[in-house]
Amino acid sequence: MKIEKIHHVAYRCKDAKETVEWYRDMLNMDFILAIAEDHVPSTHEPDPYMHVFLDAGDGNVLAFFELPTKPEMGRDPNTPIWVQHIAFKVKDRDALVEFKEHLEEKGVEVLGVTDHSIFHSIYFFDPNGHRIELACPDPEEDAMLEKLNAVKWEMLEEWSRTKKAPRHADWMHKKELSGV
Template sequence: MINIKQIHHVAYRCKDAKETVEFYKHYLNMDFLVAISEDRVPSTKAPDPYMHVFLDAGQGNILAFFELPTYPEQGKDPNTPDWVQHIAFEVEDLDALLAAKAELEAKGLDVLGVTNHGIIQSIYFFDPNGHRLELTYRCGTEEQLKKLKEIAPAMIEEWSRTKRAPKMAAWLHEEEFRED
């Protein structure tokens, strides 16, 4: 039986490896761990030169990027809204989230939020490659998380049948959408 311990790393494409490393070091205080570069891909043996960089995302989590100079720029998927694909990083609490927002804005980034998702609160911004980033903190109670886990199977079944948002967890955003 497979027993996964944690995600070792997730890898994304970048436009410029050096610019990407500098962004994550400057804005998110990530340490630059490793750079690997080859003229041939070890797994496929394809003759594709690349630069693969790895950054410390905290607690054993690693964020990696590939720069691929022989391929056209990745571009945006016209069928996927900007808010869908993103990388979320957790901070300690609301004070840390607000401090991060202030710091990022002071460094010149446009930041969206704080957005209340009921069990988490988040801010959003983009890296130089167009990847949406989220900083979030957990504010949900154990009771809320337990309830969400209990209703998850029924929610996915209803969604699978109807392709409409099940209302079983609407309580998460009741205050946000309540009309006074």
């Protein structure tokens, strides 16, 4: 028994049409499907919704629900805003920089490019307040992933015991922190 892949990931949105148009215009995602009903199929509760699906590339599907009868969307106040995010892969650093410039030209505030050693990222928010990350692989990604793979269990065990960041992979952000 094994999971094959993610079928889709669903989030809530404030406005389905605005969300579809934003992902189309900002991230070039195609709108692939809409479902709207007055009752939730799984629970049978009466609750009108619009469920939209977007092509996030390579068989990945990003979906949103607009729920007009529910209270306004909120966030977990105990979770920092940088924690929950959706990360999408782009081909390379040139594509990442092109997206950054495109988003900024459209008025989206973009953080980064951040060098995570194994990959490079930019961060921004969609109109619903969801944090989005675009990431591209570093040319040395394979070698660095090998290094990380070798210490992953030791790191997890140490974290589990101490709840302090293990230093096995502190090399990852040394460039970023030193400004090199």
